[in-house]
Every structure is written in structure tokens, then in C-alpha cells.
Amino acid sequence: MVDVTIIGCGVIGAATAFALARYDLSVVLLERENDVADGTTKANSAIIHAGYDPEPGTLMARLNVEGNRMVKELARRLDVPCKEIGSMVLAFDEGDLGTIRTLYDRGVQNGVPGLRLLSAEEALALEPNLSREVKGALLAPSAAVISPWEFCLALAETAVKNGVQLFLNSPVTAIERIEGGYRITAGERVVESRMVVNAAGVHADRVHDMVAPHAFTTHPSRGEYYLMDKSQGALVGHVIFQCPNADGKGVLVSPTVHGNLIVGPNAEPVDDGDDVAVTAGGLAFVKRQAARSVPDINYRESIRNFSGVRAVTDRPDFIIEEAAGAPGFIDLGGIKSPGLSSAPAIAAEAVKLLARAGLALNEKPAFDEQRRRVRFKELSSREKAALIEKEPAYGRVICRCETITEGEILAAVRGPIPPVSIDGVKRRCGSGMGRCQGGFCGPRVQEILARALGVDQCEIPQDTAGSRILTGRTKQSADNGEKGGAGV
């Protein structure tokens, strides 16, 4: 029997695994998909919120402000792209001016550092591309932008390097109470565990119901986005919000940590927590709303639309508690925004609850936190030449838009959680993130990955299991014994 099993490896499961990995414990991480960070964690606004939005006294308020500090520190230590660019909430009328004053007061109560109320002139001086209709703004310098999937990966990889066992393709379908713990069925796998952490995102209510009386219901809310080419990335320098409303933080316009511009999201109730469609109506709404803040976005430069689903529940706050009647079973449910910003602080709460349920926390003598990734395009000419000399694969550029080399892809395959899909390589190396969105490099990445993993190219999907690109081999390519080549 292992000590702790974590269900779900989005940023919340990964942060919990990372937090537990420094103790002398046996920890299992079960994820239903073929990779980590494949749920809401890969499809959100990627903002590390400052923390003025949540009501004072809530878990969200405390954990957002603590998390903001912790995420930035962890990103630095684990080599995750994160930039503290600050955020602004715009006011367009008297009502909004009242709202930003309220947000300022809340922020002060929540302990957010450096908040300032700006006049229209001050806001426009900082951001000349804002609408001339702006009447004032709230400035929060501690807000940041991050690569959310790389943050999740960095936490999960470090946990795995330090002994956490990750099982992908392991959807949990049943949990049974047994003497001293729980028996968890996850696909072909059965795990017996003293304690369980439920970090299943939008499906946390269903996982909870496998073992305890119903306690909360997820009402999934989808948010759709435009991702713009880097030509638009400098249109604003801060995260630009509008005043929040009942549906969330409203439509934002923001540079991404990779230098693109992100515009969105809307808030659309959906029946299915896995429904990540984008709709003409949703995107039209996003465009209309965003134009109020930044009128001159050139949507011809849009390179991708995507959506993510919020784990909104019938309870207004994060749900971080031991399930009633299920000792040692910890729910981390309703982790909607600011869940990404709060992730390490939520994980710390989970560890406290596990300790209260009887988990002994003895620190390991050695905890390896070293994580450095080669970003070839950021090296000097001399460093590039030295690297190519040592490993010629760094001399072969595979993704031309983002200058990602074969060496970087092969390094990802040698990493603690090797990618198994084209998007898995994208999340680790950045290939396919540029203007052509993988149109040119996708097939080459597929070929390199197949070769490196020693599998047939037809077995490499675009992303999740079943998202096949090649469905079979032509007779001619099979007769020729081609390894990486043609398919149908």
C-alpha cells in the first residue's frame, strides 16, 4: 500500500506531487490522459493574478496572494518562463470607477503589494494603445504571465525525479474503502493507498462521488480565446482587464510570456467538462468586448483559437477539505481562476490536511530541484557552436518559426516525463508555437519522436490518445521497410 495517491495531473495535482516529493513517502500520481497538463491547465489566460479580485477572508483571497509569490519563486528555481509585467483593470464609466476603488480596497485587505489607482492620463501614458474612452485604472504591479503547461511539467518532472510514480493513461473509474485506506481502479491498474488527493479538475465532483456522499457539483463554464502572432505582442505591455462581473474576470488583452498576444475569454455554460469547442458566437463576443479596451488589434494576425473549461461549482470558494466520512481523502475541487496562480499554496494546504489525517512528514535527506532546459535560440553564437560541436542534433532546426532544434526535442525525450505526441513536444520545446502552428514542423517532429521512442510513426498522435494523424502505412512504404516515412 502506498502512502498517497493523487488523481489528476494538471497544475494542482503536479503542485501537490511536488510538495510531497520532498518527504520520505511513497506517492502515486494517476492521470487519465497520455500526458500531464492536458486539461484546463493548458488552456487558460496564463495570468498569475495579483489577488485583489477574491473577497477578503476567502481561501481564494489568501491562497492567490500567497501563490502569486510562490509561483514566481518556483518559476525562477525550476527554469519556467514567467514575467512580472503587472496588470491594469480599466474603468469606462462612474460605475467602473467605483468598482476599481472596491478592488483596490479588497486588494489592500488581501495583502496585495504596490496597488495604485491611475487617472485616465496616467493609464494612457503607460499603455498608449488603450481606448480613449478609459476613465481610470487599477494598477497591480505584482501580476505576471507564465507558461502554464511548462509550470505544470516542471513541477511534475521534479516530483518524478524525486521518486513520485506517475502513471499516464490511467483514468480512475472506481474507489473502494478498504482496511487502512482505499483501493483505486485506474484503467488496467489497481492502486492501494492510505490517503488520496482528488485533483481531477472539472471532474473532481465525480471522483469525490466514487467514495463519499455527494458534496459539490461542477457546472463547467467554457472560455474561448484568440491567440495572435507576435506581430501583435507589443500592443500592450500589461495584462489589460475590464471590470469583473458575475461570470468572472471579463475579457482581457495580454502579452503572453512567449511574446504573442492573447485575447479572451468569454464565459459559456457547457454540459460537458471536456467540451473545448470554439464557436463563432463566442469569438465574436470576445472580439467585441476586447475592442472596448484595445481597439486596434489586427485579427488577421490570429494564429489559433482555443478554449478551456472552468471548474465552477455550486460553492463560491475553492473546495479544499477532507471528504465527509472518508478519512484521508482530500478534495481539491472547484479550482477555477485563480487556480493557476494559487497552485503551490493550494498544494501546501493539501499537505497540511494530509498531515492532520495522520501522514508523517519526514524530509528526505536529498531533494533534487535542479531543472535547466536548453533554449537554443537564446544562446550566444559561441554557445550555439559549442553545443552543436558536442551534439550535432542542435544544428538541425526543426521548427523554423520558433527556431527549435532536433537536439531540444531529443533532450525532451530523455527527460523524466517523455512526450508521446506532437503537442507533447510542443509543450516541452515550443515547436509548433509560431506563426505556422506546426504546419511545417509537425510531420518532422512526428518522425523524430517516432524514431526516438522506437515506435511506428503512425503511433504518434497530435495530442491526446486517439487524435491520430496517420492511420496506416501504404503498401509501398511497408514493402520498402520505411521507418519514419509515408502513411495515409
Ligand SMILES: Cc1cc2nc3c(=O)[nH]c(=O)nc-3n(C[C@H](O)[C@H](O)[C@H](O)COP(=O)(O)OP(=O)(O)OC[C@H]3O[C@@H](n4cnc5c(N)ncnc54)[C@H](O)[C@@H]3O)c2cc1C
Ligand atoms: C478560461 C479560463 C481562464 C483561466 N485563467 C486563469 C488565469 O489567468 N490565472 C489563473 O490563476 N487561473 C486561471 N484559470 C484557472 C486555472 O486554469 C485552473 O484553476 C487550473 O488550471 C486548474 O488546474 P487543475 O489541475 O485543477 O485542473 P486540470 O488542469 O483540468 O487537471 C485535472 C486533471 O485531472 C485529470 N482527470 C480528470 N478526471 C480523471 C480521472 N477520473 N482519473 C484520472 N485523471 C483524471 C484530467 O485529465 C486533468 O489532467 C482559468 C481557467 C479557465 C478555464
